[in-house]
Amino acid sequence: MTLAQAESGADTVDGVVATVSLSAGRILTVRTVTEADVEGLNALFEGLSDEDRYYRFFGMSHPGRKFLEQMTRAEDEGSYRLVAVVSGPEDKLVAEAGYAILPDGNGEFALTIAAGWRGWLGPYLLDALVAAAAARGVPNLQADILLDNLRMLALVSNRGYVTLDRQGPQVRVAIDAAQPRRSPRSGSFPAGAERLRAR
Template sequence: MASSASTPARSLRWSQTLRDRSQVLIRTIVPQDRAAERAFLETLSSEARCFRFFGQVRSPSEQLIDRLTDLDPHSEAAFVAVIPEGSAERIVGAARYGASADGAACECAVTVIDEWQNKGLGGALMKHLIELARERGIHRMYSVDLAENLQMRDLARHLGFHVRVDPDDDRQVIHELSL
C-alpha cells in the first residue's frame, strides 16, 4: 500500500553508475549538508543558476540554504548526488520536490553541475524522485522551466513528462507527469 504524501521520507542511499561508468552516491539531503549545498550552488555556471532559479540568485542566502537542506519531511523530499572530495563529500547534482497542501501534486526541480551533465545523472536523480513521489501517494509531478532550457525539456520528455507553454508567461514551459 502506498504511503501518503504526509508520510515522512526515510533516509535512502545507493550507488549509481552513470553512462560514462563514473559512480556517484545518491542519498537524501540532510541539514548537515549546508556547506556542501552552498558550495554546489556557488559552483553552478551562470546559465545553470539562471535555469534553476530563473536568474534570481547570484549568491545563495542563509535562508535559501536552510530551505534547501532542512526539509519538511511530510511534504518535501530531496536527493543529492555526491562524490568523495578529501574527507568530505561534494554535491554534483540534486533533485527535489515540494508537495501541495493536499499532497496530490508536487513541484520538482533537478540541477547538475556542468561537468557532470550529459552522463545520465539528472535522469537518475529524477527517476528516484519520481519513484519516491509515487510511493508517497502523489498523483502529479510538474516543473516550471524557462522555455530556452532545452536540456530540461529533453530530460522531461525522456522521463515521460508532457510539456506545454505556461499560459501566464510564454517564456516558460510547464512539464507535467501523471504518477
C-alpha cells in the same frame, strides 16, 4: 560500474538510495538530504554558471542560507530531496533533486547537476523523484522550465511520461507519479553509465 540500490522510491537504508563505484576507489552516493548538506548545496549553486543559475532559479541571484537550510528540511513539510555526493579527500556534493508539496497535493520538482556530472545522473534523479512521489502518494510532479533551457527540456521529454503545456516564456511539465514508466537504474542510461565508469 557497480550500482547498489534500494527499492525504487520506497525505503532507503540510512537515507541511501543508490551507490555507484567510480574510478580511483571513489563512490558516488545518492541519498536523502540532511542538515549537514547546507555548505555542499551552497558550493553546488555557487559553482553554477550564470546561465545555469538563471535556469534553476529564474534569476541570477545566489540562494541565501535560509533557503538552503529550508532545502535540507524537506521532509519536515512532506517534501522530498536527494543529493548526490562523491567521496574523496573532501566529499563533494555534485547534484540535488527534490520536490516541494503544493497546496493541491502535487509536488513541484527541481534539480541541479554540476556541469561535469551531467548525463546519466539527471535522468536517474528524475526517475528517483517520480518513484519517491508515487511511494508517498503524491499524484503528480510539475515544474516550470524556461523555453531556452534546452538541456532540462530534453531531460524531461526523454523520460517518456511527461506532458508539456506552454505558458508564456516557459513550459509547464507534468509527470503522473502514480503511473511511472521507468524505475531508476543505471542500465537505462548506458552512455551516461560509460561516462561514470571513466571518472
